[in-house]
Amino acid sequence: MSKQLVALSGALALFGAVLASGSASAHHSYAMFDNSQTLTVAATVVTWQWTNPHVFLEVVDNASGMHWDLESASPSILSRGGVARNTFKAGDKLTVKMHPRRDNAPVGSLLSVELPDGKVLSFEGARPPGPSAPPAATPN
Amino acid sequence: MDGSPVPFLQWTQVVNDAAAKDEAAGNPWPPNEQRCLVAGTMRALKGNFPWTMVQTEKELILLFEEDARVNQIPFRAEHKKHQMPTWYGDPIARWDGDTVVVDTIGFNEKTPFVSAVYHTPALHTITRIRLINDGKNLEMRVTIDDPGAFSKPWDTMLVFDRRPPTYKLRDYRCIENNRDLPTVGVWGPG
Numbered sequence: 001m002s003k004q005l006v007a008l009s010g011a012l013a014l015f016g017a018v019l020a021s022g023s024a025s026a027h028h029s030y031a032m033f034d035n036s037q038t039l040t041v042a043a044t045v046v047t048w049q050w051t052n053p054h055v056f057l058e059v060v061d062n063a064s065g066m067h068w069d070l071e072s073a074s075p076s077i078l079s080r081g082g083v084a085r086n087t088f089k090a091g092d093k094l095t096v097k098m099h100p101r102r103d104n105a106p107v108g109s110l111l112s113v114e115l116p117d118g119k120v121l122s123f124e125g126a127r128p129p130g131p132s133a134p135p136a137a138t139p140n
Numbered sequence: 141m142d143g144s145p146v147p148f149l150q151w152t153q154v155v156n157d158a159a160a161k162d163e164a165a166g167n168p169w170p171p172n173e174q175r176c177l178v179a180g181t182m183r184a185l186k187g188n189f190p191w192t193m194v195q196t197e198k199e200l201i202l203l204f205e206e207d208a209r210v211n212q213i214p215f216r217a218e219h220k221k222h223q224m225p226t227w228y229g230d231p232i233a234r235w236d237g238d239t240v241v242v243d244t245i246g247f248n249e250k251t252p253f254v255s256a257v258y259h260t261p262a263l264h265t266i267t268r269i270r271l272i273n274d275g276k277n278l279e280m281r282v283t284i285d286d287p288g289a290f291s292k293p294w295d296t297m298l299v300f301d302r303r304p305p306t307y308k309l310r311d312y313r314c315i316e317n318n319r320d321l322p323t324v325g326v327w328g329p330g
Contacts, residue, residue: 031166052318053314074189077188
């Protein structure tokens with residue numbers, strides 16, 4: 001076959017990340033989170049749940065004792081950013097930033113984690129780039 | 141693609157408006173992916189998981205990281221004579237110059253486009269796929285025709301980045317620890 005769509009040699013190519021048609025869709029909408037509100041909490045890790053479809057960082061607020069479930073992306077997506085199964089462990093002291101749920105459930109969308117040495121791990125890139133809003137002109 | 145509104149019929153407009161209202165109120169409708177179901181080709185392509193296109197003599201194969209799904213698109217002149225509606229439909233491909241044209245019918249009704257643009261089993265899509273920008277990007281121009289859902293055919297366009305050769309699909313299994321399933325259920329309109 002003379003025609004090649006995906007490569008000149010080796011007929012395989014990987015694609016991703018929409019460029020020109022609105023926001024990417026995600027496993028689910030993030031509309032349940034209050035994206036206008038960012039909470040910063042000094043906390044202690046209860047568990048780092050490295051599972052699909054979402055990784056969860058469960059922490060306890062050092063001041064209030066509130067237990068937070070902080071949701072992030074999948075292991076496949078996070079691992080591409082250098083986050084791993086052993087990045088956190090129970091007992092770790094961290095400062096987390098999140099968008100909390102609108103319904104006041106103790107659940108948040110994880111934005112970043114500051115480690116005791118001041119290093120900050122960002123999880124915002126693992127969130128979809130925008131709300132999965134209905135189409136204005138063409139389907140997103 | 142020209143910026144004009146999606147030509148909804150009344151029922152699809154009502155459904156889409158209701159979804160938009162709930163989304164704005166913080167009560168988004170669960171998409172197929174949240175239920176670990178097939179999202180449909182267009183939504184899967186647009187998702188935040190990467191995918192691979194494999195080209196052989198006989199077919200194009202789309203491999204999705206999301207639950208390791210596969211959509212085979214044979215180079216064939218005619219659709220199957222007897223269609224049984226399926227999640228990916230019955231896609232067939234042909235060449236038109238430097239463009240692959242994928243003609244698909246035989247969809248079920250369970251794969252609304254983002255966000256809640258529903259269609260019927262009468263959906264017919266024609267997707268024109270070509271490399272652009274010296275192969276750095278892949279362009280898909282899609283014509284969507286469904287007289288059961290839209291008043292006229294309409295177009296949309298998707299453009300994708302090519303990933304480096306070392307980039308690999310990784311393991312993703314939606315069902316492993318899906319905390320949402322008990323509340324969102326398996327499937328239902330809305």
